[in-house]
Amino acid sequence: MIPLSWFLILAAGLFSIGLFGVLARRNAVAILLGVELMLNAVNINLVAFWRYGDILLMTGQVFAIIVFAVAAAEVAVGLALVISVYRRRSTVVAEELDLLKW
């Protein structure tokens, strides 16, 4: 049997990799890819706590499904913003979008 710690360590690793992607990538689409990795790590934790806690309470799975919906909404709006920015500025490199930087 797999102890709970394995899932939590895997989720922590996936979250840290996603965090690195968000902080270090230059392309705005790649930053959103990092956000997806972080959301997946959170979902692994939610489902693991459902399985290792009281299995009759479905809260963990319901929360994971709502995270799915929020992730889909976030990706749709985020990519629409990226496409809109690309149309106006012809670039999606985050450090070149410095209009608000003094």
Place this chain on the structure above:
Amino acid sequence: MTGEQVIFLIVGAVTLIAALMVVTVRDLVHAALWLVATLFGVAIIYTLLNAGFLAVVQVVVYIGAIAILFIFAVMLTRRQAADTGAALNKNWWAGALLAVLTFTGLFFMLQSWSGFQKQAAAIPSGFDAINQLGDALTSPAGFVLPFEVASVLLLAALVGAVYLAFNKK
């Protein structure tokens, strides 16, 4: 070591390596395809956790919709076919440091928790996770209100996305 543990270790290693490729490869189409590999790994992890419905939703929603949306966005936002230039910004070392610190912090915080090595309880006989989940999502005593709020949020986000990406010319 049981078979489940071997499967977990293989799938976990593949998932983490694919995730590392997502955040480091230069070509964004390749990054999106590595993301698909990561999402498949996470779906297998759900199966190991006896959450079969979530594994199917992961494949249908994440891989079928979100990953494809990413590939479309990558293709719509570039002039040349190949990505050139650095994949990472000049402060990537600070990001790497912060990521390592986050992981070690989480690891030691979790290690000090008494339930860290907990084993899963056996699933009670006659327990139907999909039935329970459907009941929880649609009964007023369960989570029908958050469920409806999530659907309104999704609708609003999609209308907003169409408005933002709409070409007014």
